[in-house]
Amino acid sequence: MRDTINIDGRNIPFEDGQTIIEAATAAGVYIPHLCHKPGYSPHGSCKLCTVNVNGRNCSACTFPAASGQTVLNNRRDLTEDRQRLTQMLFVEGNHFCPSCEKSGNCQLQAVAYALHMLDNHFPHFYPQREIDASHPEILLERNRCIFCNLCVRASQEKDGKNVFAISGRGINKHLIVNSASGYLKDSDIEIDDQAVHVCPTGAILIKRTGYQIPIGQRIYDHQTISEAALQQECADGE
Amino acid sequence: MYEYLETAEQPENLKRVAVDPVSRVEGHGKVSLLLDENNNIKQVRLHIVEFRGFEKFIQGRPYWELPVLVQRLCGICPVSHHLAAAKAIDQLVGIDPATLPVSADKLRRLLHFGQVLQSHALHFFHLASPDLLYGFESDIGKRNILAVLGDYPDIGLQGVKLRKYGQEVIRMVSGKRIHGSGAVAGGMNKALSRAERDYLLEDIAQIINWAEAAVALVKKVHTSNPSYYDNFATIRSNYLGLIKPSGALELYHGGIRVKNERGETLIDQFDYCHYTDIIHEEVRSWSYMKFPFLTSLGTDMGWYRVGPLARINNCDFIDTPLAESARMDFKQHADEAIVHSTLAFHWARMIELLHCAESIRLLLNDPDIMGAELLAKGERRFEGIGVIEAPRGALFHHYQVDENDIVTKANLIVSTTSNNMGMNESVRQVAAEYLSGRELTEPLLNNLEVAIRAYDPCLSCATHAVGKMPLQVELLDAAGRQIDHLTRHSNGKFERANQ
Ligand code: SF4
Ligand code: FES
Numbered sequence: 208m209r210d211t212i213n214i215d216g217r218n219i220p221f222e223d224g225q226t227i228i229e230a231a232t233a234a235g236v237y238i239p240h241l242c243h244k245p246g247y248s249p250h251g252s253c254k255l256c257t258v259n260v261n262g263r264n265c266s267a268c269t270f271p272a273a274s275g276q277t278v279l280n281n282r283r284d285l286t287e288d289r290q291r292l293t294q295m296l297f298v299e300g301n302h303f304c305p306s307c308e309k310s311g312n313c314q315l316q317a318v319a320y321a322l323h324m325l326d327n328h329f330p331h332f333y334p335q336r337e338i339d340a341s342h343p344e345i346l347l348e349r350n351r352c353i354f355c356n357l358c359v360r361a362s363q364e365k366d367g368k369n370v371f372a373i374s375g376r377g378i379n380k381h382l383i384v385n386s387a388s389g390y391l392k393d394s395d396i397e398i399d400d401q402a403v404h405v406c407p408t409g410a411i412l413i414k415r416t417g418y419q420i421p422i423g424q425r426i427y428d429h430q431t432i433s434e435a436a437l438q439q440e441c442a443d444g445e
Numbered sequence: 446m447y448e449y450l451e452t453a454e455q456p457e458n459l460k461r462v463a464v465d466p467v468s469r470v471e472g473h474g475k476v477s478l479l480l481d482e483n484n485n486i487k488q489v490r491l492h493i494v495e496f497r498g499f500e501k502f503i504q505g506r507p508y509w510e511l512p513v514l515v516q517r518l519c520g521i522c523p524v525s526h527h528l529a530a531a532k533a534i535d536q537l538v539g540i541d542p543a544t545l546p547v548s549a550d551k552l553r554r555l556l557h558f559g560q561v562l563q564s565h566a567l568h569f570f571h572l573a574s575p576d577l578l579y580g581f582e583s584d585i586g587k588r589n590i591l592a593v594l595g596d597y598p599d600i601g602l603q604g605v606k607l608r609k610y611g612q613e614v615i616r617m618v619s620g621k622r623i624h625g626s627g628a629v630a631g632g633m634n635k636a637l638s639r640a641e642r643d644y645l646l647e648d649i650a651q652i653i654n655w656a657e658a659a660v661a662l663v664k665k666v667h668t669s670n671p672s673y674y675d676n677f678a679t680i681r682s683n684y685l686g687l688i689k690p691s692g693a694l695e696l697y698h699g700g701i702r703v704k705n706e707r708g709e710t711l712i713d714q715f716d717y718c719h720y721t722d723i724i725h726e727e728v729r730s731w732s733y734m735k736f737p738f739l740t741s742l743g744t745d746m747g748w749y750r751v752g753p754l755a756r757i758n759n760c761d762f763i764d765t766p767l768a769e770s771a772r773m774d775f776k777q778h779a780d781e782a783i784v785h786s787t788l789a790f791h792w793a794r795m796i797e798l799l800h801c802a803e804s805i806r807l808l809l810n811d812p813d814i815m816g817a818e819l820l821a822k823g824e825r826r827f828e829g830i831g832v833i834e835a836p837r838g839a840l841f842h843h844y845q846v847d848e849n850d851i852v853t854k855a856n857l858i859v860s861t862t863s864n865n866m867g868m869n870e871s872v873r874q875v876a877a878e879y880l881s882g883r884e885l886t887e888p889l890l891n892n893l894e895v896a897i898r899a900y901d902p903c904l905s906c907a908t909h910a911v912g913k914m915p916l917q918v919e920l921l922d923a924a925g926r927q928i929d930h931l932t933r934h935s936n937g938k939f940e941r942a943n944q
Contacts, residue, residue, distance in 0.1 A: 305624055306513045338505065340849035346507060414850060415538075417509045419820075421627075421635035422620025 212276040214258075221272035228256055228267040231280070237433035238280055239289050239318055241296075241407055242355035243268035248364060250356045253296070255289050255318065286322060293319050294328040299378075301333065301350035302408075308417030309409025311425030315353060317432035334378055341392035344414055345403055352382050352410040358402045365401035370394045382410070447680070447873035448745075453479050453488035476872055476893050478880075486881040489873045491865075491897065492732055500855040508534050508829075508846045509630055515842070516624050518859075523623055524560035524615055525835035528553055529842040531628035532698070532831030537846060538630045539823025542698045548816030549632035554697045555808045556618040556627060557833070561696060562652075562801040563611025564836035565753075565794045568901045569659065570604020573791055577666045600662065603655045607798070610652050614805060617641040632820035642809055649806045653767070656799040660771045663795045667788065668778065677879075678787040678871035678896035681706040682748065683739065684755035685863065687834050690714065692761030694768075694800060696834040702759050703739065703749065708782025711741070717832040720841060726858070734865050737858060748866035751838025752900060753793035758783050765807070768800035787871050790899045835860050837901050861902045871896040 211218040212227065214236055221230035226249065228238050242253040251269040258267045259279040267280075279285065296302075296315060304310050339347035354373055362370040370391075374383045386393035396402065403411055422428065426435055479488035503514055511530040516523035531553070535545060542550070578597060612622045617637060619625025626634055637645075667674045683706065687699035700714035701723070712723060726735040727744050738747035749755070763769040775784065775792055784793075808814055831842045838860035845854040875896045880889050 306510060306517065308510065308513075338507075338851070340507060340851050346850075414507070415509055415630070417507070418513060418626045418629050419634050422625055424635075 210274040212272050212274070212278055214278040215281050225272050226268055227258060227260070227270050227272050227276070227278060230272045231267065231278075232437065235437055236280065237437055238267045239321065239432075240268055240436075241314060241318060241353065242357065244357055244405070247357065247360050250360065253353070253355055254292055257285060257288060257292075259285065290322045290324050291328065293322055293324055294326075296353050297324075297327050298329045298331045299334070300353060301336065307351070307409050308412065309351070311422065311428055312420070313409055313427075314407035314432060315351075317427040317435070320427070321432050332378060336381060339384065339391050340414075341390040342394075342396070342414075343392070344398045345391055345396060346412045346414050347382070347384070347391055348410050348412060349382055350410075351408045353408055354380055354382070355407060357405045357407065358382075358411055361405040362396075362400065362402040368395055368400065368402070370396045370400075370402055447489075447870050447877055450486065450489045450873040450877060451869070476897075478876060484880075484882055484884060486876045489869075489876045490731060491869045491872050500857060503855050504852050506852050507850050508537055508844065508852055509850075511842075511844065511852070512628050513624070513626060515857075518857075522560060522564050522836050524556060524619070525833055525840055526842070527619075528557055528628055528697070529831040529833040529835070529840050530844075531630070532833060533829035533842045533844050534630040535831070536826055536829035537844075539825055540631045540821050544821055544823060546632055546816070546818045546821050548636055548813045549628075549819050549821075551808055551811060551813045552618055552633045552636065552819075553628055555637075555805065555814060556615060557697050558801040558804045558808070559611045559614025559618065561611075561836045562656075562798060562805070563608045563615065564901075565798040565801070566604055566607035566611060566659075568836075569663070569791060569794060569798070570601065570608070573898060573901075574600065574604065577663070577791065603658065607652060607655055607659070610648055611801075614645060617645055629820070631822050634819070636816055636819060637814045639815060642815060645805070646809050649802070649809060653799070653802045653806065656795070656802040657767060657771075660792075660795045660799050663792045664774065667792050671778075674788045675786045677892075678875050678899060679785050680787065680867065680870040680874055681785050682750045682867055682870070683711070683742070684758045684783070685739075685749040685751055686756045686759050686839050687717070687832065688714065688759060689764075691764075694756055694760040694763045694772075694797075696756075696797075696801075698833070701832075701839075704759050704783065706783060706785065708758075711739075717841070718830045720830070720832070720843075724858070726862075732865070734862055736865050737863050738866075749863065750867040750900075751860050751863040752790060752836075753797050753838075754784065754787075754790045755838060756834060757793040757796055763796070763800055765800050765803035767803055768796055771796045771799055787867075787896060787899045790901070794901070837861060838863055861900070864900045864902065868897055868900050868902060871899070 211220050212230060213219070214227075214231055214234075217234075217236070219230055219234040219236065225233075228240060228243055229245070231238050232245070238256050238258060240253070240256040242250045243256060249269045251266045254266060256267040257264050258270075259282070260270060260276050267278075293315070297319070302315065304313070304316050307313070310316060334350075336349040336352075338349065356373060359371045359373060362368045369385050372383050372385060373380060375381050383389065384391050384394050386395075398413065403413070405411075430438075477488075477490050477492065478486055480486055499515075499518055503511065506514060511534055512527045515526040515530045518526050532542070535541065545553075578600075615625065616622045618633075619627030620635075628634075683703055685701065685703045687695045688702040689695040689699050701712060701717050701720070702710065702714070703712040703723075705711055715723065723740055724737055725740050726737045728735055736744070736748065738744050739749060740747065757772060757775060760772075763772050775789075775796060778784070779786075827847070828845050829843075833840050839858075840860050841856070841858040843856040844852055847853050872893055875892050879892055883889060
């Protein structure tokens with residue numbers, strides 16, 4: 208018999224070394240997440256994947272699956288916590304979905320829909336953040352960065368470069384570019400780098416391509432983020 | 446004509462009346478009157494709080510966001526801003542109207558006709574028809590769309606359905622009824638599918654019939670009391686708008702034509718990319734909104750009106766048959782080359798509504814709207830100017846970008862700004878001709894609003910609840926102390942506080 212964990216009453220097999228979120232995804236169970244991406248080292252920063260394991264809350268994207276775990280995932284209290292966390296992400300940055308070119312393809316927006324977030328709840332911070340439009344092909348719109356660290360990991364782990372880093376704390380936290388001038392144009396980033404395509408929000412964009420996908424044909428126009436995530440991540444895992 | 450009422454000679458001893466806000470107009474406006482003891486009007490000003498911050502707000506944004514960002518300017522005609530901005534950023538990617546792919550051009554026109562149709566229907570049926578059907582000094586309880594729906598159910602319902610149809614056109618082309626996408630630099634992001642085309646075709650015959658009925662209705666209202674309709678709020682002015690190369694009515698793209706009050710053409714087929722050579726804007730200390738004027742005529746004589754009346758006056762013909770015959774009918778009504786009647790805006794608006802409906806049918810039957818070639822690109826530029834005939838008149842969008850694609854400068858002239866002087870003059874005319882010397886009552890004050898409403902001004906982004914115009918009339922003595930005070934609350938109740 209294979210080892211299993213139990214998520215919301217369902218026994219789910221896992222393999223040695225898998226995290227809870229990996230085991231769940233392989234079994235078709237969606238756990239909300241933003242900073243986790245299959246094939247990337249875990250980061251554990253957004254806390255959206257918080258589940259309750261044997262009575263304790265922990266991050267499903269970093270916590271290893273182990274035999275006999277009883278995991279609570281799809282629970283009202285957890286959904287409420289995740290909603291609050293998402294609301295914080297919205298007010299900490301400057302996210303204006305109606306005019307954003309990532310709208311419909313944005314994981315932050317899609318997660319907010321999935322969690323039935325109807326307002327921001329918290330007052331807006333309206334932080335001052337700089338746009339870096341210096342690169343001829345790539346736009347860095349820091350207003351929409353949620354510090355998931357995926358671009359940092361992508362650059363290091365996938366592209367063999369070191370273009371991005373997160374610097375500062377609290378309200379002053381910001382994404383920095385590793386180049387002499389601090390501008391993207393002077394870094395060694397290239398348009399085909401994974402780091403350019405990994406951003407879950409509209410913070411790293413290919414210039415001059417916005418709004419070209421019509422409404423109705425964008426990723427989350429026809430599927431929820433849980434459907435998209437399970438589909439995509441199963442495909443990635445193959 | 447009525448400029449003498451812009452500034453009173455001795456404002457100290459005059460009563461101040463503020464009509465604030467102007468109801469059933471999109472946004473916020475305020476009319477202030479100064480009266481002497483005999484209720485003679487000494488000063489009339491229409492103040493409009495315009496949201497100029499927008500030009501600052503879009504600075505620093507990447508240019509491709511503009512068509513979507515600027516839709517936020519206005520809750521009623523977002524598509525006009527969307528298209529004007531798209532035309533401007535076309536130029537940034539090296540595309541001019543002549544090099545825009547045919548399918549993209551036709552889809553944009555379809556989108557625009559849908560927009561003008563819904564906006565004109567909204568204005569006429571929801572905002573203006575209560576005045577026209579019940580009279581301008583009618584009971585306030587009647588002056589709203591609900592009363593119209595009760596007393597004239599067919600007309601009211603047709604208005605609602607005409608508007609809905611326009612919104613459906615917008616939804617099919619841009620993905621959403623409001624704030625869709627659609628136009629992008631150099632083209633469009635999608636064509637119409639066969640199913641979408643067929644869906645819109647289903648109702649178009651009915652829509653054209655209703656549009657014809659709307660023209661007949663407004664004509665009947667106008668001609669049943671011609672002396673009133675021809676004279677109320679009427680002022681003589683210049684008219685400015687886009688025109689087709691053939692001289693036909695044009696809403697999406699053309700050169701600028703200007704006619705003077707005698708109907709003489711002063712400017713024709715002028716490339717709008719050089720608009721700053723012919724139009725300047727004057728700032729007046731008492732108004733937030735600027736006063737545009739034709740530089741060749743100067744500030745006093747150079748103001749002009751835009752919108753449906755300007756367009757119908759300016760064009761030589763309309764290239765759809767039903768609207769053209771309605772136009773001929775309209776022209777016959779006037780005994781001179783130009784129709785100056787401000788209330789004729791309503792009539793002209795319905796002729797355009799009919800033209801939109803006919804044009805939508807033509808486009809829906811044109812296979813190009815289902816074409817595959819939607820995007821084009823040329824050599825990049827750093828300045829773009831887009832002008833379109835929005836429902837309320839010529840709308841100018843002008844942008845400069847840097848080498849990183851970021852907007853560095855923006856200038857917009859919205860239709861309502863172009864009509865600023867016209868609206869002020871009309872309000873003064875009404876005050877001088879109809880109010881002066883009479884005791885002020887609510888129905889009389891409504892007359893002022895009727896004059897403004899004829900222009901369908903889009904004063905900001907919010908619609909007002911109908912029939913809820915709070916009014917305050919204050920009578921002040923020479924020392925500025927209040928000696929009489931009349932308030933009308935939003936529930937229609939009057940209250941007088943004699944002290
Ligand atoms: S730029 Fe995007 S990928 Fe990088 S940290 Fe910010 S949100 Fe994450
Ligand atoms: S997905 Fe686990 S902490 Fe972000």
